[in-house]
Amino acid sequence: MFVYNAWYMGAWADEVKTQGLLGRVLLNQPVVFYRTEDGTALALEDRCCHRALPLSHGCVVGDQLQCGYHGLVYDRNGLCVKVPGQERVPAQARVRSYPVVEKDHMLWIWMGEPALANPALIVAHPWHDDDAWVWIKDRYSIKSAYQLVTDNLMDLTHVGYVHQRTIGGTPQAHSDADTQTTRSETGVKVIRWMMDSVPPPSYVAAHKFNTPTVDRWMEIDFFPPAIVRIHTGATDAGTGAREGNREGGMAFMGLNLQTPETETTTHYFWSGAHTYDAGGLSKADLCSKLLASLTVTFAEDKVVVEAQQQSLDRLEGAPLVMIASDAGLAHARRMVAVMIENEAAASKAALNSEELSLAKRDSKDVPYEN
Amino acid sequence: MFVYNAWYMGAWADEVKTQGLLGRVLLNQPVVFYRTEDGTALALEDRCCHRALPLSHGCVVGDQLQCGYHGLVYDRNGLCVKVPGQERVPAQARVRSYPVVEKDHMLWIWMGEPALANPALIVAHPWHDDDAWVWIKDRYSIKSAYQLVTDNLMDLTHVGYVHQRTIGGTPQAHSDADTQTTRSETGVKVIRWMMDSVPPPSYVAAHKFNTPTVDRWMEIDFFPPAIVRIHTGATDAGTGAREGNREGGMAFMGLNLQTPETETTTHYFWSGAHTYDAGGLSKADLCSKLLASLTVTFAEDKVVVEAQQQSLDRLEGAPLVMIASDAGLAHARRMVAVMIENEAAASKAALNSEELSLAKRDSKDVPYEN
Amino acid sequence: MFVYNAWYMGAWADEVKTQGLLGRVLLNQPVVFYRTEDGTALALEDRCCHRALPLSHGCVVGDQLQCGYHGLVYDRNGLCVKVPGQERVPAQARVRSYPVVEKDHMLWIWMGEPALANPALIVAHPWHDDDAWVWIKDRYSIKSAYQLVTDNLMDLTHVGYVHQRTIGGTPQAHSDADTQTTRSETGVKVIRWMMDSVPPPSYVAAHKFNTPTVDRWMEIDFFPPAIVRIHTGATDAGTGAREGNREGGMAFMGLNLQTPETETTTHYFWSGAHTYDAGGLSKADLCSKLLASLTVTFAEDKVVVEAQQQSLDRLEGAPLVMIASDAGLAHARRMVAVMIENEAAASKAALNSEELSLAKRDSKDVPYEN
Ligand code: FES
Ligand code: FES
Ligand code: FES
Known part of the structure; x- marks a missing residue:
């Protein structure tokens, strides 16, 4: 559906x-x-x-x-x-x-x-044409339903476990993040703050912080049915990021577009725009290094969602249990379900009004038996 | 079926x-x-x-x-x-x-x-034992229904598009060929003439023509349910080939046998007997050169019919549109459909008369549960 | 099932x-x-x-x-x-x-x-911890129902045909073996004697016999639902093995455990404990040599049962014919069938008595649509 x-x-x-x-x-x-x-x-x-x-x-x-x-x-x-x-x-x-x-x-x-x-109605993404940002991108074929990819992105507590060898590393900090889930104008918004927390290795590599800990944010925007934009970043701890001052910090604007191929396979497009400090590296070198590292991270997600799909297929309909961090994905799934229901209702109504014309359709359209 | x-x-x-x-x-x-x-x-x-x-x-x-x-x-x-x-x-x-x-x-x-x-009732093919001809052959496993292979052969307008890099090259000439489709004694016959036309590279390589253009024919014989013989050739333009004089020309007698493996896979056998001029080549060298070149041509067909099968499977029953050049394949499909219907009717009649004996059959024939 | x-x-x-x-x-x-x-x-x-x-x-x-x-x-x-x-x-x-x-x-x-x-109720296999024996083991993924693996083991007449290049070699001797099939306390027992017979190459390699022929036994124990233990061995001909004197002979204790993965795939575990004479070889070298040779033998079985599964799938339900040597496997299949029936009956009874509690079950257990 x-x-x-x-x-x-x-x-x-x-x-x-x-x-x-x-x-x-x-x-x-x-x-x-x-x-x-x-x-x-x-x-x-x-x-x-x-x-x-x-x-x-x-x-x-x-x-x-x-x-x-x-x-x-x-x-x-x-x-x-x-x-x-x-x-x-x-x-x-x-x-x-x-x-x-x-x-x-x-x-x-x-x-x-x-x-x-x-x-x-197209989701705008100006970061692809903004001189203050550079960006990288890729596309994966995923053997799972697109909604499992959305789920993955809507619950970032997974970062501490799935990506512990790459961008994760501090599961407790991720789970304890101060998280707010709201319906936004266009979809679902999850905002998470990890105040005064140890930055992961990838952050340290990408930016020179002046304090041992950072104030770190993750803003997740779900645009139904199948787009998730994730804005993450950090500043030196205690410099007022949460109140709006993100000067001197680093930021990453991730765009994730999980377009269904079939019921159980997905074209997963993503881009990452960022303001990382290139250090001695050229921007091109920085980007190719970042792409290589994120390729490993995305491969970790791919393993998980594909194993999940197989698991769900094996025991179809077996019960699952919700936890608190599912709030974002549950909202997202509900929105999509409602959109599908509304379309089905609208198309049923349209069908009824077209019955007359259908009855006249030329059956000679199908000349071959294949 | x-x-x-x-x-x-x-x-x-x-x-x-x-x-x-x-x-x-x-x-x-x-x-x-x-x-x-x-x-x-x-x-x-x-x-x-x-x-x-x-x-x-x-x-x-x-x-x-x-x-x-x-x-x-x-x-x-x-x-x-x-x-x-x-x-x-x-x-x-x-x-x-x-x-x-x-x-x-x-x-x-x-x-x-x-x-x-x-x-x-076996289709005779004396060209496999005729000293005036030499022949080559092969077998392919095709992932499509056998009738898609027959279709391909019954409508040679495809040669100009599918084989433009090999035996095709002049799509317009193929489409404009003077084509006659008739029921033959044994099946369907399609005769196509491309008078006064530029010979394709493969013809030029295989024979020394004395005129820049040639009179070129294609005679397609369908023997239901799954054999297509194609006689092609050319003579110098204006030397009376259409009236029956094929002296000094070249000819190729292609035999195509598309035996169903399953509903959607086919054993595709073919042979090509020909009177090509070996030039400086030995007959064996000429044959192996020709086999190599036709292998490329057949691979082009394989790609097409397999893509077609996948496409038909994806949207089963979606409408298709007939065009004029489908006459040959439409006749062929109709003949096969009638044969299948007749067999079904005959076997139903036979079944009724056997009911008594079936009722007596020993059910101990099936001792295992697998 | x-x-x-x-x-x-x-x-x-x-x-x-x-x-x-x-x-x-x-x-x-x-x-x-x-x-x-x-x-x-x-x-x-x-x-x-x-x-x-x-x-x-x-x-x-x-x-x-x-x-x-x-x-x-x-x-x-x-x-x-x-x-x-x-x-x-x-x-x-x-x-x-x-x-x-x-x-x-x-x-x-x-x-x-x-x-x-x-x-x-666990089948004991003390040969894995007996100093008089050494043993080797392996595991295969088999693309066939587990019962086809059991069948294979319960009818050792297959050894002469399937393994003619390895442990077989004398099909007639295998077919003519004096065979007794009985219900044992725990399952099915098949005892086969090949008296005064030419030993296969593998036996000759594993043991020094003093006579050109041997008295050779095979004791097959089926423990339902999915274990077959096979005790094979031989002594010099005429030294009273059948009456109980197996001194100076060689023996092999094969354990086969065919655990179903799915209806049509199997985890096939096996071990072989033996008293072979190492000759000049260390025990470790003897074992690795034996493992290599049995790997070839098991691969022969794998080819057969997987081809059988495909064949049965292709013509599901088509009749099969029993022969005398099927006695062992027929007993084994019957025992398993009865066990499955008994479980189904017991679980149906249990279900009825649980209906009340099921009716109360919280349907909120299944929060996601996947
Ligand atoms: S903890 Fe979420 S799937 Fe296991
Ligand atoms: S033109 Fe014939 S399939 Fe497209
Ligand atoms: S003889 Fe047993 S399967 Fe053929």
């Missing part, structure tokens, strides 16, 4: 080159991204309406896509405009097109009702 | 050596091919009636097959003739035997009712 | 080090073995009650297990005794614990009703 009427991250902008194409399954639907001659990113159904070959096996011709099997040509709206060897193009010859917006170096796609695709 | 009462190619003759055996799943049934001492090819059910070990794990003893688990011995009819350690052979101890005919270097097998297995 | 109220071998004792842990699926249930500080072996459900991460991803802390995701701590009974970051531990927070007994270098686990776990 997915939320369809929402913007999902479909790809990093640089995954699709001008005149290039990229096939990817999103929410169980095959999608092909491509760019026209002027660089505009588009997305069509990745399944030729003729004999179902994925269009990503074809090629871009000007602003159009040509199927690699028998050469049908589709325009940017998914309408078939040419069938080689015949004059007439069959009226039903088209594939679905998806609204796509390129923003903040990401390709955003709307998998639901196109009329509802309002670009103003 | 398969047609059972038909001759399928089960193996190349040289895949089964004298006294050797070969296990292979055909139409979901496990089959073991073997040869007796005089070289006769036989096929039995590849599943010992004792404890189900495939007989292909055993060995040939004279003209008989011995199971590799507890040594039951089967004769050429599949009758168990020896149970080591006991005198009596249980009456039900037998495996199914399949009619097999060796012809034109192929082993043909009849998977249906043995009484209907008329060798005269 | 498994027998639950029985002792299964869960692991070799040395697979679980002090303070170490081992995750393993047994009878479809995830189990984690670990050892406390004093070395006691324990087993808990390998699925955290919080968010289902296998506890085998966590770590041992003193005598307790800590989950590697959010740090819940479980005591040796599976009771959660700590939830980091909160005072109260939820009442339902616990995982199942399994009775474990360490005996004869093996960890025995009881997967059923703990109250019935009587250690006196």
Whole structure:
């Protein structure tokens, strides 16, 4: 069960080159991204309406896509405009097109009702274009439901255990963090403060603190259905960070986008923008060092959520127990559940009103037995 | 759904050596091919009636097959003739035997009712034993339904797109080819002429033409349920090929046999007999060069039909649209569908008349719980 | 369908080090073995009650297990005794614990009703601690139902065919062996004598016989549901072995424990204790030579039972035929079937009497939708 009427991250902008194409399954639907001659990113159904070959096996011709099997040509709206060897193009010859917006170096796609695709609803992430920050990014294929990735991010007490060899190290401090969970305007917000705490090795490496302990924060913003932004950082202890003075500190702005591939697999995109002190390193070297280290950290999460998925699959429906630190993820899951229910209700209503037209549909659309 | 009462190619003759055996799943049934001492090819059910070990794990003893688990011995009819350690052979101890005919270097097998297995129905392919021709062959395991392979071969407009880097190159010429589709005596025939057209690189390499353009033909013969023979060739343009004069030209006789392994996997056998000019090359060198080049071409087809199968599986039953060039494959699919319907009807009638005897069947046949 | 109220071998004792842990699926249930500080072996459900991460991803802390995701701590009974970051531990927070007994270098686990776990029911195997014997051992993952492994062991006529290149070699002698199958006190016993027979190469290598032929025995003891002990050996022919004089001979005591992982996969543990003559070899060298050679033999069995499983899966329910040498395995299967039936009946009776309490169960136990 997915939320369809929402913007999902479909790809990093640089995954699709001008005149290039990229096939990817999103929410169980095959999608092909491509760019026209002027660089505009588009997305069509990745399944030729003729004999179902994925269009990503074809090629871009000007602003159009040509199927690699028998050469049908589709325009940017998914309408078939040419069938080689015949004059007439069959009226039903088209594939679905998806609204796509390129923003903040990401390709955003709307998998639901196109009329509802309002670009103003896209989560803004200005840190990808802010000179005060540098950023790194990656993409993983995760063998778990996307909500398990969200869960992971919404409960950062896991950092002390899962990442004890990397960014964790002080489980007690993480568990004892002063944590507040609230519904935000757009989703769920969890704010955690670890005042006067020993900074983890990764912090010490990234910034020169003047005090042995730091005031450290984690602000987690969940944007349903599948985005979690985590702002973490620290200043010298006692310099007023909690009251708003974060001067002289360090900060990391993590963006996590867990786009469902299928019910049990996820495209996990993330970026990390930061203000780390490069020390003697060039910014490029700092970034590649940070990427290497975070790759280890994310691999730790991947192991956990994939083991969790297998475990849940093995004993489906067996009871689980909630604890206090689940507040954030429970809110997040509830929001998503409500969105799914609302969509189901809306689509049922729409179906009823369409019954008449469906009854007229040409059954000759399905000529083959496969 | 398969047609059972038909001759399928089960193996190349040289895949089964004298006294050797070969296990292979055909139409979901496990089959073991073997040869007796005089070289006769036989096929039995590849599943010992004792404890189900495939007989292909055993060995040939004279003209008989011995199971590799507890040594039951089967004769050429599949009758168990020896149970080591006991005198009596249980009456039900037998495996199914399949009619097999060796012809034109192929082993043909009849998977249906043995009484209907008329060798005269086997598609003849004399080009495998004709001194004017040399030939090459291979076998692929394809992860798609066999009918997708047939489809591919029945609509050669795909050559211009799928094989543009190998035997294709002029998609427009392929799409514009003058094409006639007819029901033939034995199946479906598609004849295509590309008059006065630029020959593809592979043709130029294989033959010395005296004119820059050629008259080029493709004759596709579908023999249901799963064989497609394709006769292609070309002569100098304007020398009367279409009227019957193919002197001084070149020809390729391709035989394609797509035997179902399961509903979604296929043993794809093919051979290519040709009259290419060896130039400075020996016939053997020419053949191995041609085999290498066609291996690339067939790999292109394999990618396409396997992607198609995955795509069809993902959105089962979603509509597809027919185009003009589908005429050949639509006829072919219809013929196969009718054969399957007829068999189902016949077997239902037979079942009714057998009900009495079935009611008497010894239920002690199934002693184990597995 | 498994027998639950029985002792299964869960692991070799040395697979679980002090303070170490081992995750393993047994009878479809995830189990984690670990050892406390004093070395006691324990087993808990390998699925955290919080968010289902296998506890085998966590770590041992003193005598307790800590989950590697959010740090819940479980005591040796599976009771959660700590939830980091909160005072109260939820009442339902616990995982199942399994009775474990360490005996004869093996960890025995009881997967059923703990109250019935009587250690006196464990099959004793003193040969693992007898100075007159040395022994070797191993473990395989087998892709077949555990009963197919039992079948294999209960009918040793297979030795002549499956192992003809290793320990077999004289199929006729095996089939003609004088075989007696009886119900023993604890299970099924098959006794086979091959009097005055040519010893196989492995016997000749392991022992110096004074006669060209030997009197050779095989005593197979089945302990339901999943253990087979096989005592084999030989003495010089005509020296009275059958009457009880086994002086001057050689003997091998094989223990086979086929613990179900799932319905169709098996943890196959085995050990071989023997009195072979080391000749010029040290005992350690003899053992490693023997292990290497038996590894080849067991691989032959693995190929057979896995091929059998695939074959049975392909044509589920197709008839099989019994032969005389099946007596042992048929008895064994019948015993297991009766045990499963009895458990089902007992658990149905128990369920009825528990209905009232189940009706009161707190449905808030399942807070997440996964
Ligand atoms: S499948 Fe795309 S053109 Fe035929
Ligand atoms: S399985 Fe073939 S003889 Fe037993
Ligand atoms: S999953 Fe074990 S503590 Fe959360």
